[in-house]
Amino acid sequence: MRVSAVVRSEVMPEYRFVAEGFEDAVRKFEEQKPEAEVKTQFVIPEKDFNTAGKGSSELKNLLKRLGVDSVVLRRIAVASYEAEINVAAHSKGGIMYSTVYDDLIHVRFEDEGPGIANIEQAMTPGYSTADDLVRELGFGAGLGLPNIKKNSDAMRLVSAAGSCTKLEFLIYFAKIS
Amino acid sequence: MNKKDSPYFHAIQILEDNCTGCTACVRVCPTEAIRVRDRKADIDPYRCVDCGNCMDVCEFHAIIPSSDPLDIIHNFKYKVVIISSSFFGQFTEDISYAVAKQAVLELGFDEVAEEAMVTDFMISIIRDYIRENRDKRPILGSNCPAVVRLIQVKYPSLLPNLLHQEAPMSILTRYLREKIAKEHKLLDEEIGIFLIVPCVAHVTAVHQPEGAYKHLQDGAFSTGMIYGRVREILKDIQNHPMDIDTYPQGLTWALSGVQADLVDTDDIRALSVNGVENVMDILSRIEDHYLDQYDYVVLRTCTNGCVGGCLNVENPFVAMSRIKKMSKEGTNNEIHVEELQELYAQGEFTVTPLAPRPIMELDKDIKKAIQKMKKINEFLTMLPGLNCSACGSPSCYALAEDIVLGKASIDDCLVLRRGNPDEDE
DSSP states (O other): OOEEEEEEOSSSEEEEEEOTTOHHHHHHHHHHOOOOSEEEEEEEOTTOTTTTTHHHHHHHHHHHHHTOOHHHHHHHHHHHHHHHHHHHHHSSOEEEEEEEOSSEEEEEEEEOOOOOSOHHHHTSTTOOOOOHHHHHTTOOSSOHHHHHHHHOSEEEEEOOTTSOOEEEEEEESSOOO | OOOTTOSOOOSEEEOTTTOOOOOHHHHHOTTOOEEEETTEEEEOTTTOOOOOHHHHHOSSSOEEEOOOOGGGGGGSSEEEEEEOTTGGGGSOTTSOHHHHHHHHHTTTOSEEEEGGGGHHHHHHHHHHHHHHTTTSSSEEOOOOHHHHHHHHHHOGGGGGGBOOBOOHHHHHHHHHHHHHHHHHTOOGGGEEEEEEESSHHHHHHHHSOSSOOSOOOSEEEEHHHHHHHHHHHHHHHHHSOOOOOOOGGGGGGGSTTHHHHHHOBTTBOEEEEESHHHHHHHHHHHHTTTTTTOSEEEEESSTTSGGGOTTOSSOHHHHHHHHHHHHHHSOOOOOOOHHHHHHHHTTTTBOOOOOOOOOSOSOSSHHHHHHHHHHHHHHHHHSOOOOOOTTSSSSHHHHHHHHHTTSOOGGGOHHHHHHOHHHHO
């Protein structure tokens, strides 16, 4: 059973998703908070489409060095690239934090706002609030967030209109049986 | 360069006596295969993809191509040469295509053939392959051996996307072997088939073909070397021209962009890329699934395609303009494709799936790799971050990696040593 729902927390609306079969692993990860092995961070400037994508490209090179399976690597690459472009296209800029653990990668994006007014709508494939500049550059098809969800094992999106957006996802290096 | 302990052949040689240890080659290598140690450049045969960047940049004639000498043709009873399509772009316009081709034949061959003969047929094979493999997008052209090796070492997840069919010159080789053996009643080992090639990657591919099921060519000659030989006899031939078949339209195969335009049709969208930096950028985007809308991508590591190969003598833009002119002017000879189609139907042009040559991994065990990455990051904070290459590694990051992998020491950093003069005493 897939667990995904918009939860109205006290502070901000939140969207959570955990892929089937990963419920226990994700719970354990969140409870135990293991120590990170390798950490990197990357600044994503607002509407800078010349460098957008560089952070995820560097992450991909790091994961290649670790010998992460090529299918998993491509999923991580897609999810982090989508999220990076989202921050560049829709926010006032932000930071991408990547944390490598023994068996998984955790990537977190935090931006400077202006936040997502309706998270459920944002998660609908094809829905987009992208402006003309973004669309001219070939982005803004409304597939970003659904694509991140599709490629990750767990995902959490926290945002509200007028505040910053926090998006994080987990991808395991090996299949969990 | 052929290291005894390496399974990989490369057509690039380092002349240690000429090498000053300047590190120019270290900085231009797309796979970070070169290190300068003890003031001499050294190429890692596992990482090298034979792109030729290092040869182009070396000012000291210390990195040179190693192609075959012409006299090896005398080891064979029947000698055939296949000319790469970029070859005829090397000659000034007072020398006609037919005369240059006749001159090649008169270097001592029994038969001369051209890549340009089979490019039309190749287009049909490529289209078939794209249509039969709808589950893989995009299909990546496999004509450029440097691109194939680049994918093996840096983008192994894209190996299944490669076009698993032989390139035009190998298709022609297969066809000619069969035909000549029959017509002249010769054994396979009596027939020598050689290529005239524009780059070292093609020389390497002849000596160590990837995915070939059968014996292909017996040697590869550099365009530059043949050009020199041909020039010596051109005057004589211009006075005694003979009738010779030409295929001017096929020559455009040497130009980046043309193959993609020819393959592109109602149901096939093709993209063309040239230059090693662009090729790597596109491969990385394909890895991220951002170019899935394309059905076919033609990639070549040299500027403008094969006319930019490091063994050519003419500038790639001039050669390109000449070939375009030739393709408009000359008349194309017909070639009979029935026999080619028969071989194709028998699966004779299929290649085996290629194995990755991963170079990026720090360790087979991911946990150990993570520990090594941690150590690399620690060393990286100690290094100055100038990326000056004075240590002989391409960047501070590469030096940190070399240190952790036991291939260098922190003392190799000249900047740090200068900062601690006492330690130097």
